[in-house]
Amino acid sequence: GAGVSQSPRYKVTKRGQDVALRCDPISGHVSLYWYRQALGQGPEFLTYFNYEAQQDKSGLPNDRFSAERPEGSISTLTIQRTEQRDSAMYRCASSLDPPSSYNEQFFGPGTRLTVL
């Protein structure tokens, strides 16, 4: 596909369950970012991959959150033992690298996670 895709688009789960959110970046984009966006707020950074290497995970809120990108393409964000406060839109973005002075990040449609 031409753009960043994410699946599922909507996920409803019960508190305590694990969820896995998938991101398929634009072909050839080596940088991949995960963000979380609460309703009415701007996206907040979670983690960043350069190829398969997770180079920044400073935005992950706690150790229930993890992410991987084993082959440098598709990425999975996993939330273990979900809590109601995890409910949000989870967005993936990708961009070209190596970094130049301008790297537009292309965002996916997001996964709306609702924890009951």
Add this chain to the structure above:
Amino acid sequence: AQKITQTQPGMFVQEKEAVTLDCTYDTSDQSYGLFWYKQPSSGEMIFLIYQGSYDEQNATEGRYSLNFQKARKSANLVISASQLGDSAMYFCAMREYNQAGTALIFGKGTTLSVSS
């Protein structure tokens, strides 16, 4: 301290009028980029315009222009000749290039409503 500040929660404008959406930023880096994204009610994130810290001229993209005042650390978005389709949430964001691979830092956004 907030890195990106958008002080206008909501703006209202009539069709064909120009509107300015405010954005101020805070960084000690010399090399950074400023981005504006549009988020319509459908939820997608649409890149609008970019300004690099070393760019001497204000960026323009069609009806969008960025009023960049480096000394004041402001990067206001100007939309000329507003259209009904411009109604959306608008986010200002910054990337600090001295930190390789870091993500976009977003403001809280401004909701623009365009009426006929």
